[in-house]
Amino acid sequence: xxxxxxxxxxxxxxxxxxxxxxxxxxxxxxxxxxxxxxxxxxxxxxxxxxxxxxxxxxxxxxxxxxxxxxxx
Numbered sequence: 807x808x809x810x811x812x813x814x815x816x817x818x819x820x821x822x823x824x825x826x827x828x829x830x831x832x833x834x835x836x837x838x839x840x841x842x843x844x845x846x847x848x849x850x851x852x853x854x855x856x857x858x859x860x861x862x863x864x865x866x867x868x869x870x871x872x873x874x875x876x877x878x
Contacts, residue, residue: 813845852877 814822830840843854849870856875857865 815845 814826816822826842830837841855841858843858844850845854852874853870860875
């Protein structure tokens with residue numbers, strides 16, 4: 807199966823979270839892993855992934871620290 811990455815974006819309050827939730831629910835069991843992270847910019851994506859991969863890093867430092875750790 808081919809891996810797919812997906813992002814949903816739009817102005818606040820138009821239903822992005824609900825759309826993502828309905829999509830995930832409809833395809834329950836077809837995905838081995840799903841992470842929800844803020845994605846307003848690259849630093850938030852990296853920090854969100856760092857928080858999933860290594861929570862102590864995200865909890866101990868700032869968003870910038872977590873993003874730096876995730877970037878490598």
